[in-house]
Amino acid sequence: MxxxxxxxxxxxxxxxxxxxxxxxxxxxxxxxxxxxxxxxxxxxxxxxxxxxxxxxxxxxxxxxxxxxxxxxxxxxxxxxxxxxxxxxxxxxxxxxxxxxxxxxxxxxxxxxxxxxxxxxxxxxxxxxxxxxxxxxxxxxxxKSRILVVKELEEERFNVLKENVKRTVGSELVLISPEELISEYEKTSPEEARKIAEKWIEEALELVEPSEEEVVKSAKMYLAMKKLIEKYGAQAITIDCLGLFYRGKLPAYPCLGYVELLNRGYVATCEADIDSAITQLLIQYITGRPGFVSDPVLDQGSGYIVYAHCLAATKVYGPKGPRTPYRIRSHSEDRAGAALQAYWPSGEPITTVKLNLARRAMALHSGIIRDNIEEEKACRTKVAAEIDVDKIMYNWNRVVDFGWHRVSVVGNFKREFKLAARLLGFQLIEEDS
Missing domain, CATH: 3.40.50.2300 (Response regulator)
Structure with missing residues (x-):
């Protein structure tokens, strides 16, 4: 494309x-x-x-x-x-x-x-x-197409689809969980095992999950990739927590998301369409993957901690080096396979989030200082130095962007300010 x-x-x-x-x-x-x-x-x-x-x-x-x-x-x-x-x-x-x-x-x-x-x-x-x-x-x-794997009424989905099309032009395609599972069941066990063995070999450590759990994650990756190819999509987002908790998913997609992100696709947690489109914008502007997270503010250290159960390991793009990682269980339920990534300290980091309904963009930036080791909350915890007080009192004060934010390694504030103007979006600088 x-x-x-x-x-x-x-x-x-x-x-x-x-x-x-x-x-x-x-x-x-x-x-x-x-x-x-x-x-x-x-x-x-x-x-x-x-x-x-x-x-x-x-x-x-x-x-x-x-x-x-x-x-x-x-x-x-x-x-x-x-x-x-x-x-x-x-x-x-x-x-x-x-x-x-x-x-x-x-x-x-x-x-x-x-x-x-x-x-x-x-x-x-x-x-x-x-x-x-x-x-x-x-x-x-x-021109982008995003697959949304979720149990959703067609009428409600069509409202979302029309809003996205009208606002940024992207096309949403609703995929039933059954179609994803059908592809999962058709995957080659041998191919999945080879992928799982590679993931385990490259990891610092396989902590909680069994090797068989990682194989299931590899099968989920192959199923997602098959759907992306079938529909000619650039992105996929799955209602992972809801479907897994209801017994509708045989494996978490976390490790598969990482592989897709490392290959230049967009893969987004929790059927979050605004975050998926934010990730696409990041990918197209920077050539690097976006990291969807649930941020935590720490006034004691002066850090914002971007936490989730996965992050891309090829933070500079598909042709760049791989950062270290551990294969962990998903944090909240201590089940399945997820990933604890370690992003490079000393690098600038830019964080963005779009709200399509309000035609708004949130933006802030900082410097990566640490990767927090803490058993509570999501596995990956990238800590950046920032003016925490400004972030705290600007957080969703004007527009509600939800909890998720999407981060990328590098200082790209100027580029995203330009993007906001070209999209006709209100720009909200959370660190100003």
Whole structure:
């Protein structure tokens, strides 16, 4: 699946006395910028046009394009305003000292009118390229399919489905627990055992679960992967606690989730659709897996502790190194197989959560300082240094995001702020 981005270069007639200057070689500058953008974003399908006036815009050429980047190389032709008035997400890029005046004026006007628009103005072209990557993530989100494994009335599910489609464009597909279990029962025991043996071999320790329990988890992984492939999905989320507690699941999906996350898919606990979409956004922007957690605040240490019974171990993406882990039981019921991951201390960590119904994004960041060893609560406990008091009194104060938050290794606050603007979401910085 590739993102498609409309790439517009806004220029002026060469003989016009305006910024950059009369006689400026727009063609050479556009060629250079286009080449650099394409070289750095090879996985994006760009539909490009150079415009000197709004009337030159080729409607047919851009049919089906959902997001636009407008690079202002010259000023005062009205092209940027024309694209913004389409109502689609638009990133304005100021080619410094060429497009600056129209960039600022158009951005301000668009924000006053409530359009989904963001801007980038930097002497470092990589800032513009990173911003275009965020824009491409918005397009990928609109093309994504999420499997929801849950016992849910069709009418209620359709309301959720329509809200998601209307808000970010993603498609929800309801999967019955019976279909998942059917795939589980059809899996190859030999293939599952090989996967389980690999998981155990790579672990620091197999603590509570038996080897057979890990084999069951591997069968669940194969079943989930089969469904993802069958439906052409990018994500799966299961009502794991509810179904397991009611005897509807033969194994927890925790270890299988880790394997999927390590391979670049999205796998989300507890049929949490907002968290699944947050994870997708994280994956598309950073190329890294998101960690869904139940955060705990500790004023004594100054830490926020992100706790859950699994986290990806390839925190830098599928091609990166693996962090250490132990295979544990699921914490609350001391049953099944789960995972205690150890994330790298000293690394920045960015935490996000979307609320689609309220069109809002929560955001904060910190530095990973520890992995807490504590038998109470979920197995994985990643501790980050942060202003705990600010988080405490900003937590769900304006919008209720629930308990879950989704974290990723790295400092990506700027990227997610851009994403919030392009989605038209209210941004709530929990650490401000």
């Amino acid at each position: 590739k993102a498609k981005v409309g790439l517009i270069f806004s220029v002026m007639p060469k003989e016009k006395p305006t910024w950059p200057y009369k006689g400026y070689d727009y063609a050479t500058r556009v060629k250079k910028l286009s080449s650099l953008i394409r070289e750095n974003l090879p996985d994006v399908d760009f539909v490009e046009q150079v415009l000197r006036s709004p009337e030159e815009f080729d409607e047919e050429k851009f049919k089906g394009v959902k997001v636009f980047a407008v690079v202002l190389v010259g000023i005062w032709n009205g092209v940027a305003r024309k694209i913004i008035e389409s109502g689609k997400p638009v990133l304005l890029v100021d080619d410094l000292y060429g497009g600056s005046g129209e960039f600022l004026q158009t951005l301000g006007l668009a924000l006053r009118k409530g359009y989904r628009v963001a801007g980038v103005a930097s002497s470092n072209l990589l800032d513009s390229i990173n911003a275009i990557k965020v824009l491409s993530a918005i397009d990928l989100l609109s």
